[in-house]
Amino acid sequence: MKFYRHVLIAVAALSVIFSGYVARSELKVMVRDRDEVTAFLSALQSSPKFEDAMSHASYVRQMTHCDDLMSSVSGVLMGPEALSNIAHGCLERAQQVLRSTPTMSLAHLVKADAQYINGDNELAIAALQVSQQTAPAEGWLATRRIRLAIKLGPDDLGASAVSDARLMVQDRVYRPYLARYFVATPEVQNWVIGAVSEINGRDLRLFYDLIKDQSLGGAAL
Known part of the structure; x- marks a missing residue:
């Protein structure tokens, strides 16, 4: 009995630790600086890193941020290296999101954005078509897709x-x-x-x- 008790206590402790980790990740997504200029200045050095959040709301926030960055005039002003780094980081995060939520239209749009920036127009078109197929009646997504x-x-x-x-x-x-x-x-x-x-x-x-x-x-x- 003592053994099972210890196991249950250990499982409960791990659950608390995991819950705390998830909560911190979600909170960081909510308060993360979304200033475009700051994001592009950082991207001059390296690709952006994203919190490993797991809620749908956090996915939407991250993917919306990526779509906005890759469609922004700031990308043109800051130069191809910064924009390429943004695209690399956002593509990587979109692929992570799609592994757990394969029908998330916004993540497919972010893939299309990144592949367009990378010069892979055929892949960008394919991803954009999947984005439309997975959310054909969402006007706010249609507006973002038409932009690309x-x-x-x-x-x-x-x-x-x-x-x-x-x-x-x-x-x-x-x-x-x-x-x-x-x-x-x-x-x-x-x-x-x-x-x-x-x-x-x-x-x-x-x-x-x-x-x-x-x-x-x-x-x-």
Whole structure:
């Protein structure tokens, strides 16, 4: 009996230690400095390291941070070495996340971001298509995916990019983002017009009204 008691005590102690480790990791994710300039200055020396957090909320926070960093103008300003290091660290973390949550659309998007930065466009397109397939009705993710699709060339993404564009036009929250992308990137305007041409009249009219307003007032990605 004493032996089993000692075993139970040991297991309980390990459980407490593990719980404490997890709690610290989660807390660090929540309070981690997310300033872009700081992140890129650090990336001039090495790839970013991420806390080994395990909650879905922490995964979302880390992956959102990565997507924002790899899409930021700061990456262009800080130079290719810093951006490459960011991509390396974020790709590594995305792969870790996907091992435990293989259908997490945001992590597939981060993979696509990193592979685009690395010059692996075919892999980036494949990852972006998986991101769309795993969350086809999430407007906030569609908005992030279209941002990368424009860089890759939306024609190469086929139906997945068309679906995201249509989803954005039909949602009053995300419609302005597509209008902004439209105005800022003339080279994709014909593609956008074709992609959304079958949307019902009211949504399409509101979309073109936004384009007119932003063309007059100026817009930036």
